Amino acid sequence: MDDEAGVRLPGRRPLDARPGGPTARDQDRARLTSALVATVVLLTAIAPLATDLYVPAFPRVAAELGGTATQVQLTLTTFFVGMALGQLVGGPVSDQRGRRRPLLAALLVTALASAACAVTPTIALMTAARLVQGFAGGWAMVIGRAVVVDLATGAQLVRVLNVIAGVGGIAPVVGPLLGAVILQLSGWRVSFWVVAALALVMAACVLAAVPETLPPARRHSGGLRAFVRAGREVLRNRRYVGYLVVSGAAMAALFAYVATSAFVLQSMNGLSPIGYAVDFAANAGGMTVAALVAARLAGRVATRAVVLVGQLAALASGVALLVGALWFGTPLPLVVVCFFVLMSAQGLIGGNAGALASAQVPEHPGTGSALLGFVQWVAAGTVAPLAGLGGDRTAVPLAALVIAGAALSLVGLLVLARDRTGLRAWSG
Missing domain, CATH: 1.20.1250.20 (MFS general substrate transporter like domains)
Structure with a gap:
């Protein structure tokens, strides 16, 4: 069925309609x-x-x-x-x-x-x-x-x-x-x-x-074997895996920024520590505002469309950073704008991608959330040192990782999690 946000929730019923669902008292x-x-x-x-x-x-x-x-x-x-x-x-x-x-x-x-x-x-x-x-x-x-x-x-x-x-x-x-x-x-x-x-x-x-x-009637019994079985079932859902890629790749782009922004802004462009703190706070504020806007759009605009806008914005910021790093010496005005766009884009992607992923595996919400979090933090831990390969001399590795993360996120949305009715529906 489709919710009012254009998010298709296959097999997703209201809480009181699930088999073995909670009683009225629950x-x-x-x-x-x-x-x-x-x-x-x-x-x-x-x-x-x-x-x-x-x-x-x-x-x-x-x-x-x-x-x-x-x-x-x-x-x-x-x-x-x-x-x-x-x-x-x-x-x-x-x-x-x-x-x-x-x-x-x-x-x-x-x-x-x-x-x-x-x-x-x-x-x-x-x-x-x-x-x-x-x-x-x-x-x-x-x-x-x-x-x-x-x-x-x-x-x-x-x-x-x-x-x-x-x-x-x-x-x-x-x-x-x-x-x-x-x-x-x-x-x-x-x-x-x-x-x-x-x-x-x-x-x-x-x-x-x-x-x-989660009342006892809806719990999954068993130990490691049940965990592995639930994980396999979740990962067999192609669209869930697609949204997993969307979320993990976006997280990689985000932590490429977190790991290197101080070097790019302070060492390469001479921004003071106070100036860097102000810029960092402004970018985090942009992400917060974008996420709250995405919350307001739920029920009015198709969720996949909001995610796509964020992905395209992140990709554009990565391309602009790469051009600036290769040919223009990574100028401060360009960096400030690109970082703000990149962080704001994450606000459009993060919560929406997580909601779309969870909607695909309603029978295993804990396992679905666990794999989502695992992929995100593995991506963060892997990308952070890679982004720092350029040290305080070049922003090319950062830009390349942002582009790669945004591109892979697009593959997750448009290929792995593609809608059976085509792109026109923009449903989840």
Whole structure:
């Protein structure tokens, strides 16, 4: 059937029409409330806050723990690895065990791992604690997303996921600024105590606002074998895989920017740290506004069409960056405009692609969300070092990765996830 946003949801029925669906009592306890959505927004802030609060302190961490710059950078890489693995495992486990208890457990482990980072005496223990922190944080994020998928369908799902992406985009703006303030007023260990406290606050919010949204009748029994079987079933859905490619490739382009924008703007163009922070915040603001606009368009404009606009904008920004890097010395005005367009494009793609992917696998929302998160964070961890190959001398690798990411995202939408009725329908 088609929802009012033009999103086709094959086999997707209203929650109360699913076989083995929740009883009326279950639905009374599990509703998509504003408090629940706000809690999920908080959960999506785990990754940017745990990263951005800490990154400004890299030099001090290396000096205090006796580590090299490479070893400190490795603590960021292990965090991304943990995020990817946590999402891959957390979604299927929540499909088997329910949402609420695994979510609370993940948040408590996040708090403990953050505290371990705060008191660590060596860089090796820091690296191990960051891996656990990332794993638990990824686990919590994917379950938060699965909770929304449990309760929303059609245009409402598109709208809510875009709101979550839009409001969640504030965290990358606040994170570096808050981290810099903490570093100025105290030590780098305080940033990890802040993350630990936030994880406990999130746990309290879950207790207050998030009921169990997956009753026993809808859970999947079994261990590793059931997980593998569910994964195979999800990955056999060609259109789901297409939207998986759309989302992962867009994430790759985004993190190519995150990894190199400081070098391009400051080292190549002489922008001050304050100027860079302002530009970074403006770009994150553009992404937030675009995501909120996408939420408003749900039910009015076909979701695939909104994704396509974002993809074409990202591709255009990559081409312009490449031309500027090869022939014009990467001029500052061009870079500023291209970065803003690229980040705003991500706001049109991210939430919409996730909603379209989830709509393809309604029987396995946790597994579908897990694979989506896994692919996104693997893409982020892989692309970040590749984008830095040019160092502070050239933006060509960055531009090439943005172009490749946008092009691959287009392949996912127009080829793998193509609509059977053709492009004219622009349905999901």
